[in-house]
Amino acid sequence: MNKTDMHSEKNVKIAIMGKQTGPDNETLTSRVIAPGCFEEKNSSKEVTFTENPGQDDETETTIIYDKNKVQIIKKGATASHMIFEVGSTHMFKYETSFGTFMFGVLTKELYMIDEEDRTKIRLLYELLDNTGIISTNETVISIKF
Numbered sequence: 813m814n815k816t817d818m819h820s821e822k823n824v825k826i827a828i829m830g831k832q833t834g835p836d837n838e839t840l841t842s843r844v845i846a847p848g849c850f851e852e853k854n855s856s857k858e859v860t861f862t863e864n865p866g867q868d869d870e871t872e873t874t875i876i877y878d879k880n881k882v883q884i885i886k887k888g889a890t891a892s893h894m895i896f897e898v899g900s901t902h903m904f905k906y907e908t909s910f911g912t913f914m915f916g917v918l919t920k921e922l923y924m925i926d927e928e929d930r931t932k933i934r935l936l937y938e939l940l941d942n943t944g945i946i947s948t949n950e951t952v953i954s955i956k957f
Contacts, residue, residue: 820851820852821849821850821851822849822850822851822957823847823848823849823850824847824848824849824850824859824955824956824957825845825846825847825848825955825956826844826845826846826847826848826859826861826875826953826954826955827843827844827845827953827954827956828842828843828844828845828951828952828953828954829841829842829843829951829952829954830842830843830949830950830951830952831949831950831951832939832947832948832949833947833948833949834946834947835945835946835947844863846861846862846863847861848860848861848955849861850955850957855878856876856877856878857876857877857878857926857931858874858875858876858877859874859875859955860872860873860874860875861873863888864889868889869888869889869890870888870889871886871887871888871889871890872886872887872888873885873886875933875953877924877931877933879924879926880897880898880922881895881896881897881922882895882896882922882933882935882953883895883896884896889908889909890906890907890908891905891906891907892904892905892906892907893905894917895917896917896919896922896935896937897919897922898919898920898921898922899919900918900919901916901917901918901940902916902917903915903916904916904917913941914941914942915939915940915941915946916939916940916941917937917938917939917940918937918938918940919935919936919937920936920937920938921934921935921936921937922934922935928957929956929957930954930955930956930957931953931954931955932952932953932954932955933951933952933953934950934951934952934953935949935950935951935952935953936948936949936950937949937951
């Protein structure tokens with residue numbers, strides 16, 4: 813395999829389902845389905861797509877993953893860089909038009925199926941602020957090649 817083959821891009825379909833439960837047990841759900849671009853770089857894999865294209869809240873999202881870690885990077889109407897590693901708390905800035913906020917993410921579970929024609933990632937985590945746990949979250953990321 814030559815060097816250019818190692819960095820070839822593929823068009824993919826991304827579906828992200830999110831569930832967030834707050835301290836009052838109120839649950840919010842979200843769903844994003846978008847076309848994207850997949851690229852394998854060294855020991856990690858990367859998917860990039862645009863949420864809400866052409867709208868005021870347009871955001872470019874990049875998901876970088878390997879067997880032990882997932883990173884979700886958002887740039888645009890909001891900006892953040894979340895890192896998910898089981899048993900670790902990672903702090904991150906969440907930038908909005910209303911200001912910048914600091915949060916932490918404590919990953920409880922990271923489950924991944926990585927096959928030739930699809931990848932499925934399930935994250936269970938707690939979102940933290942300076943007062944403690946503000947929500948318990950589940951995110952499922954499905955990538956179809």
